[in-house]
Amino acid sequence: MTVRLQDVLAHPTLAAADPVVRAAAGTAARTQLRWIHSSEILDIAPLLDGGELLLTGGEALALASEERRVTYIRQLAERGVAALAIETGVALPSLPSSMVAAAEAAGLPLIELRKVVPFVSVMQAINSSLVSESVSQLRRADEASHAMAVELAHGGSLDRILAVLAGITHSEVTLASLTGAPLASATPAHAETADAGTAADADASSAAPEPGTPGPGIPESAPHEHARLIHIDVPVRGILAAQLLLRVPAEEDENLARTAGKRSVDILALAMLQRMSPGLREVAGAALIRAIDSGSQPWRLQQLASAAGIPVSAPLVAVVVRSDISQQLRTSLEQHLSRAAQSHATYVDNAELLAIASLAGDATEESRQRLLADLSELPAMDGTLAAVGPLVAGISDAPWSLSEAKLTLELAASPEQARPGSGGVHRPVIDAEAFAVERLTVQSLDPYQRRNFVRQQLGALLDHDAQRNSRLLDTLATWLDCGCNTAHAARELHVERQSMHQRLRRIFELCGGDPRDSGRLAALHLAARLARLA
Structure with a gap:
């Protein structure tokens, strides 16, 4: 009762x-x-x-x-x-x-x-009567679960599997995606129709409607007056993949519907896995990237990676794209990743498009360079910038690769600063390793220490640029980025070689001599890169 x-x-x-x-x-x-x-x-x-x-x-x-x-x-x-x-x-x-x-x-x-x-007295008196009712509900729910398993074993569609649940609970039942789109549905009337045939009838199974479409005898759902709507999560391999909705009429047993619905979750998850695995892989991939972005525990990343088809121990890199049209760029990014990576997953969060890509186990650095070259073909639109994070050994280290890629985009504050040595040319995709020095420095030194270091190394040069409105700092930084190759630096800066030599003589005077003849080369290079960031 x-x-x-x-x-x-x-x-x-x-x-x-x-x-x-x-x-x-x-x-x-x-x-x-x-x-x-x-x-x-x-x-x-x-x-x-x-x-x-x-x-x-x-x-x-x-x-x-x-x-x-x-x-x-x-x-x-x-x-x-x-x-x-x-x-x-x-x-x-x-x-x-x-x-x-x-x-x-x-x-x-x-x-x-x-x-x-006394609440204890209330619970003891009333819960005792609820226990006997629960036992009956559990028995009927187990019967429903067994019947649904039989339907699944004989190849029944999702609609036919749900029809078993609808028939026992006398409820309208819908399986919906996380976006609310119906995947399958059934009503008690449809359950009666399904019961007229045998679950093992292959012809009946082949004639069953596709998931999400009304089957024979299913009228357009009209909400019952005073019906109660029950929502039950349906995870697949630990990932929330769908919701089971039961609309229970007021005169029916709501608790039976809830218990039977919960008992049916594993059957529905198995049915979805068999019939809709590509879609579930995308769901798992999105869940994986969200977990990476939030810094979830390694065991959770490994669980999600397995469901998303990403090898747990495979070398991989993270990719971050920032654009006002991130959603539109997603298809293009996935096409490039499909060519350059063994497996991948993507996720869009507002103006940020996040991805991870697993690479070949041998010659991983070469694979990463091929990925960078392939991604450089992404549309180089204004306001769009991407970064590829450092290579890591497995999914457990993916959060670090992603955070370093994001930091790289913050350091490359504008498309003109796409990477050191770019010569002011817009690079749509930035290699985080090109900013390894900057990433280490900003994480290790506070802003005051960085400014003080730059001033100690380049104070006279900075004053000269400020007073003369010159750009000797850019010249020095480019020359150092080019490995102190004067001809290469001249080409990057689009100046004559003679003009380049004149600029370098003035720079050396301001910096206390040719740094190649002293131990200051590394310090000047670091200071020039930090100054350029500021």
Whole structure:
């Protein structure tokens, strides 16, 4: 027998609290309960399964902000909690109007307990009757799960697998992608049609509709009046891939639908893996990059990489593209990665396009250079800049490669500073290794130390450029980037060789002599690169 909220409120153990429904009173009479739980923790929602009557003394709510109270209500409603009962008294004299309004908007019955009762006694008295009902629900849910497994084993479509669940729960059932697109659906009427044939009938299986399209006997879904919508996550190999939605009519057993839905998750995950693996690989790849970007634990990266088809121990690099049209560039980037990498994954986050690419196990540095050369064919549009991170030995080190690629883009503040030695020419793709010195320095020295070092090494040269409006610093930096090759530097700067020699003589005078004849060459080179960043 289904236990409803109104029955529990009338139970002697809870009636002694003088309960009054303050919000969503219209749904309270038909609200079904699965369990009664008590907690003062405001972050309790993720620990609940849905269908609970939650009892709380209100002490934590009395100290919480208005925003936190409203968030508390919304989180419980999103989790599928059946009702919330709050004890008022000295700490919390009355229910805040903001909570009442939030509960009304969310359709969550909110009950005020105006007298103190022992919550333990309430739970012991009522949960005992809920246990026997739960046993019956679990038995029927296991029957549904077994029938769905049989349907899967005989090659049934996702629609036919869902029809088994719809028939047992008497609910409209939909499997939807994370974007909300329907992948498959079934209604109780369709379940009856499916039951008329045998699950093993191959002809019936081949005639089943494609996932996401209405099958025979499935009318356009019209929401039942007062129907309860249950959401159940469907992960595949540890990655959230879809949601199972059950629209349960008010007169049907909501707790059975929830239990059977949860029992069916593994069957649905296996069915999706068999029928939709390419799409799931993309989902896993996006989840992997989000985990890399957030610095998740290595075990989580390894789990996601396996699902995304990225070898866990393969050498790889991260790629970051920043552009106002990152989403449009994604297809072009994936085409280049498909040619240059063994496997890859991409993800777009606002104006940032992130990717990882695994490279061949032998001659990995050569593979990385080929990848850089291939990616250089990306459209070199204004405002678009990309960086390839350092090579790492496996997926566990991917967060470092990604963070170094991002740092490289920050150091290359404009397309004209695409990389040291670029001669002012816009390079659409930057090698993070070309900024290895800058990356190390900005991570090791604070801004004051960097400015002081540059001033000590190049003070006279900087003063000369400021007073004469010259660009001797650029000349020195380019010459050093070119390995002190005067002819090469002249070509990079588009000047005559004689003019280049004249500039270098003046630079040497300002810097205390030819650095090639002393031990200052490395210090001057570092100072010139840091000064150019500033």
